[in-house]
Amino acid sequence: MRPDFDTQEHHDHEHDDHEHFDPRGRGPRGRRRWQGPPEGMGGAGMGFGPPWRRGGRGRARKGDVRAALLTLLAESPKHGYEMIQQIEERSSGVWRPSPGAVYPALALLEDQGLVRSVEDGGKKRFELTDAGREAAAELGERKPWDEVTQGMDPAQFKLRDGIKPIAMAAVQVMEAGTPAQQEQAAAVLAETRRKLYAILAEEPVEG
Secondary structure (H helix, E strand, C coil): CCCEECCCCCCCCECCCCCCCCCCCECHHHCECECCCCCCCCCCCCCCCCHHHHCCCCCCCCEEHHHHHHHHHHHCCEEHHHHHHHHHHHCCCCCCCCHHHHHHHHHHHHHCCCEEEEEECCEEEEEECHHHHHHHHHCCCCCHHHHHHCCCCHHHHHHHHHHHHHHHHHHHHHHHCCHHHHHHHHHHHHHHHHHHHHHHHCCCCCC
């Protein structure tokens, strides 16, 4: 049984245009509306997970660790951690299998005679055997990381790429800024949060 990367379930929160909400959460034509942030999660310390990991619209699929390892090793021998990094990079950060998924999968491939490991500077480097190259060839043009991101909106990646730099800038102000600068930064973040929720509250333009 090969380990898979599981995405977490995500439920969208939807909003009504009026102060009084339909308890069924329905808008015109039966479309569900965003109802604002969950209770207790509207403050600066609200917890959230990235939509590209949690699911919801355009949710990520399960990743095939075995196929990903065979595909990467068909290109060149690699260390386990290097393969984890490459899977994350090629899936645009959507899929990063844990060492607890990758190394048992490599051990199983080794038991099956598809992979062998060699010592390389105190680390194990993995490479395909002849049987492993045949198994990789059977995958054809299949790219497991593309299957994980299939159907996901590119706008999600763009939004994700914008979050980290903002968080890093906020941490720098927190660590190096004066109290006045920190107060100013907190106000900017609060206003940004309000504007983001206002975007969700808008009536979507139907294409």
